[in-house]
Amino acid sequence: MIVKIPYSKDYHTCITEARERQAHHDAPILNDVPNLSKYEVIYIGPPVYWNNMPEEMVTVLKDIDFTGKVIRPFTTHEGSGLGNIPNQIKKYVEVLK
Numbered sequence: 001m002i003v004k005i006p007y008s009k010d011y012h013t014c015i016t017e018a019r020e021r022q023a024h025h026d027a028p029i030l031n032d033v034p035n036l037s038k039y040e041v042i043y044i045g046p047p048v049y050w051n052n053m054p055e056e057m058v059t060v061l062k063d064i065d066f067t068g069k070v071i072r073p074f075t076t077h078e079g080s081g082l083g084n085i086p087n088q089i090k091k092y093v094e095v096l097k
């Protein structure tokens with residue numbers, strides 16, 4: 001997945017950008033969502049941004065058909081662990097609702 005608008009290299013600008021993209025659910029991606037049809041287990045491993053996944057990941061997840069898949073979440077983080085990401089997956093992955 002390639003973000004359409006790269007995040008700033010300046011940390012403070014970057015965290016503001018991440019917050020705004022999450023608040024407005026506005027995070028386009030450049031490429032098509034991946035075709036996962038031949039996989040049974042899907043690992044979703046975003047970095048934690050503001051206790052959530054980067055909004056670009058939400059953009060991708062909303063467009064994938066996870067019917068019949070096993071989802072295993074993991075993250076990279078600086079203390080939040082999985083944070084709110086399992087809840088986000090439940091919210092945005094239609095089949096888990």
Ligand SMILES: Cc1cc2nc3c(=O)[nH]c(=O)nc-3n(C[C@H](O)[C@H](O)[C@H](O)COP(=O)(O)O)c2cc1C
Pocket residue numbers: 014015016018019046047048049050051052075076077078079080081
């Ligand atoms: C915008 C932004 C928000 C972040 N928010 C959190 C957070 O809420 N909790 C946390 O543990 N780490 C947070 N971090 C740290 C990132 O999770 C960490 O830098 C990332 O997992 C490292 O992976 P990377 O090298 O691929 O960026 C944040 C980092 C950024 C840039």
